[in-house]
Amino acid sequence: MSREPNKEIDVLLRKFSGKPNGNLAADTNSAVDADNHLDADELNAYAEHALPAATRARYTAHLAECTRCRKIVAQLSLSSPAIATLGREEIAPSGLKTFLASLFSPMVIRYAVPAMALVIVVALAWIMVWRRSIPEQLASNVRQKPAATGLNREEPSTAPASEPTVEGFTKSENNQRGNFTKQENNKAGEIKQGSVAEEQAAAAPSPAPVSTTTEVAKSADDLAKRPQPSEPKAAPAVSTGGAATAKPGSDAERNEAARQKKDESAATRDQKAKEEDRGVFNAAPQTTVSGPAKSQGLDKQSERSAKLRAISREAPPKDETSEKERELRTVGGHRFEKRGQVWVDVLYQSQSLVNVSRGSEQYRALIGDEPGIRTIAEQLSGELIVVWKGRAYRIR
Amino acid sequence: MIGLRAVVSSPVDAKSGEIQKLLNEAAKRLLSRAADNHSLTVESILPRVAAAVEKYVLRHDPKASAQQISKFIDEMQADDLCLIVACEFGDEKAWNELVERFSATVRSAARSASSNEDAAEDLAQSIWAELYGLRTRKDGKTASKLAYYSGRGSLAGWLRAVVAQLAVDSYRKQARLVQADEDGDLDRLARETPMTELQTAAASTGQNPEQVVSNRFAERDMQNALHTAVKELTPEDRLLVKLYYFDNLRLHEAGKVLGVHEATASRRLTKVHTQLRRRVGEILISERGWTKAETERSFSEVAQYLDTDLESVLGKTGI
Numbered sequence: 007m008s009r010e011p012n013k014e015i016d017v018l019l020r021k022f023s024g025k026p027n028g029n030l031a032a033d034t035n036s037a038v039d040a041d042n043h044l045d046a047d048e049l050n051a052y053a054e055h056a057l058p059a060a061t062r063a064r065y066t067a068h069l070a071e072c073t074r075c076r077k078i079v080a081q082l083s084l085s086s087p088a089i090a091t092l093g094r095e096e097i098a099p100s101g102l103k104t105f106l107a108s109l110f111s112p113m114v115i116r117y118a119v120p121a122m123a124l125v126i127v128v129a130l131a132w133i134m135v136w137r138r139s140i141p142e143q144l145a146s147n148v149r150q151k152p153a154a155t156g157l158n159r160e161e162p163s164t165a166p167a168s169e170p171t172v173e174g175f176t177k178s179e180n181n182q183r184g185n186f187t188k189q190e191n192n193k194a195g196e197i198k199q200g201s202v203a204e205e206q207a208a209a210a211p212s213p214a215p216v217s218t219t220t221e222v223a224k225s226a227d228d229l230a231k232r233p234q235p236s237e238p239k240a241a242p243a244v245s246t247g248g249a250a251t252a253k254p255g256s257d258a259e260r261n262e263a264a265r266q267k268k269d270e271s272a273a274t275r276d277q278k279a280k281e282e283d284r285g286v287f288n289a290a291p292q293t294t295v296s297g298p299a300k301s302q303g304l305d306k307q308s309e310r311s312a313k314l315r316a317i318s319r320e321a322p323p324k325d326e327t328s329e330k331e332r333e334l335r336t337v338g339g340h341r342f343e344k345r346g347q348v349w350v351d352v353l354y355q356s357q358s359l360v361n362v363s364r365g366s367e368q369y370r371a372l373i374g375d376e377p378g379i380r381t382i383a384e385q386l387s388g389e390l391i392v393v394w395k396g397r398a399y400r401i402r
Numbered sequence: 403m404i405g406l407r408a409v410v411s412s413p414v415d416a417k418s419g420e421i422q423k424l425l426n427e428a429a430k431r432l433l434s435r436a437a438d439n440h441s442l443t444v445e446s447i448l449p450r451v452a453a454a455v456e457k458y459v460l461r462h463d464p465k466a467s468a469q470q471i472s473k474f475i476d477e478m479q480a481d482d483l484c485l486i487v488a489c490e491f492g493d494e495k496a497w498n499e500l501v502e503r504f505s506a507t508v509r510s511a512a513r514s515a516s517s518n519e520d521a522a523e524d525l526a527q528s529i530w531a532e533l534y535g536l537r538t539r540k541d542g543k544t545a546s547k548l549a550y551y552s553g554r555g556s557l558a559g560w561l562r563a564v565v566a567q568l569a570v571d572s573y574r575k576q577a578r579l580v581q582a583d584e585d586g587d588l589d590r591l592a593r594e595t596p597m598t599e600l601q602t603a604a605a606s607t608g609q610n611p612e613q614v615v616s617n618r619f620a621e622r623d624m625q626n627a628l629h630t631a632v633k634e635l636t637p638e639d640r641l642l643v644k645l646y647y648f649d650n651l652r653l654h655e656a657g658k659v660l661g662v663h664e665a666t667a668s669r670r671l672t673k674v675h676t677q678l679r680r681r682v683g684e685i686l687i688s689e690r691g692w693t694k695a696e697t698e699r700s701f702s703e704v705a706q707y708l709d710t711d712l713e714s715v716l717g718k719t720g721i
Contacts (some may be wrong), residue, residue: 012675014701018624018704022625022629046547046560046566047550047555047560047563049566050556050559051555053659054555056477056555057458057554058458058459064462066637070644076641076649077570077649080655080659082562084658085514
């Protein structure tokens, strides 16, 4: 069309077709008898391309000469979208049916269904991962002193001679975060329910902050003595002398130690216990600093630990569990012992108490700053003493 | 191949069992295809089917095969045809359905074919009267336009065609009252341009009157040659030229009428240009005694001359 000769013809055709007194458009209508015009059915069939080839060719020849029929056909052809639109409006339900039917066509089923299944699997996996992350967040929110908590589990009567410094706690906490988080994950639901049996079952096999204590530990002997460091059972301890950490031992060792303790004479008990604390439990040195009550407390602790481990392994009956439930409860990572009518944090070592009344402004401020205390206070009714970040609170 | 023409053109006289069987089976299939066949029987629909086959197949292709005929019938609009035949038989339910489904189509077509709302309403009423058959034929039967629907195209399209036809015919009838019957023909291209017009053109362009006259004669010769060349095109190409240049359709519109894509129409038009250019040159040389050089020069000059003149006449630019 851009070629010059074609342009010349184009110009000539335009010119001659547009000239009023000499145009080509007038056709040969004089030769087309009015009776020879195509009827409405033929015009429509032509416009809709619904004619056999031979018939269409004949009508094409007529249309090339007949302005009247050609204009009608052109009008019908160009208005066909409007007709189609009307038709669609009229048959809208069937269009919907067609669409719905197309959703179940073999091609769709072949490709879309596996794709959808894959999407569902991925979505479920994501939801599971997301759900796991929630307890982690909770754990981080109510994070306790992991070392102290671990110690409490194994040595409830053993009090730290000196409270760990904030820096030390932070370091320990950071180191323990991974394991502690796991522990909390395992226990999150159980803590809420407050079931001792479940807690014990979870606590015994659950990994105490072993890796942390292992990392913190400076004693090569302790590390060497630990026969199965990969099976964490013992509680951690907070180093007070710069060397001690609680090292977990195997269950067998601990049981044996408990048994030995019972058999040992009173004279050698303290020393043996000390040795076992170092060798088996990797007890923290603070036990040596904790004063006269230490050896007795250690004994009790050993017995209790043995009991707890036995309970966790042997799946104790419910009545035994309920008996325990009256004595010990673990809430928010803290272990509490019922003394009279008061729940006492096993970490409590006669520090000065901050008295807080439930519902008071001070109480609200405290639980606002420390949501973990709120959890504990809600779980344990009545009076309780909780040690929180080195300070002891009596909540009534 | 079977010779159906004589039989089908007058179905009543059908003797051939084979032909009768073919049409019967096709009519049965048509009835079964219809979502609502309005309780029509094969016998009631058979004459319409046979008439459509005769009109669109056998009249133009007497040697059509049985397969072609079956295909033709199978492609008919079964629902629309059953509805129309039921209306013809006086089925009130079918009439109600016809009016309900297609009154909007008729009104829309009448509106687009009329200058105002009143005229459109009159036209639509006329169409319904024609469809209902208010007139009575000489044989006593009502003359309904429904009898002319073959079922080959859609019923909506047919109704639009009926409306357009009626509108065009009434317009032409009115137009004839104010002007003589249009004598426009390609032959008029040979009409001589009045001398006064040439003088006016020479005065307005400032050209030498002899030059103007020369150009006008050259233009007339080329116009006649072009007329001849266009007539020699195939019907399809000629229709394309008419649709594009004379009916002022755009290429995609012309392609739609022809049933081809715009690109195909464009290619075909380019081919037509080349063909016309060559053929016009041949005619000028052989019939008007022009030399080849004169032909080439005149093409260029006339085109240039016309091109400047054309811009004021046509708004269309480029192909």
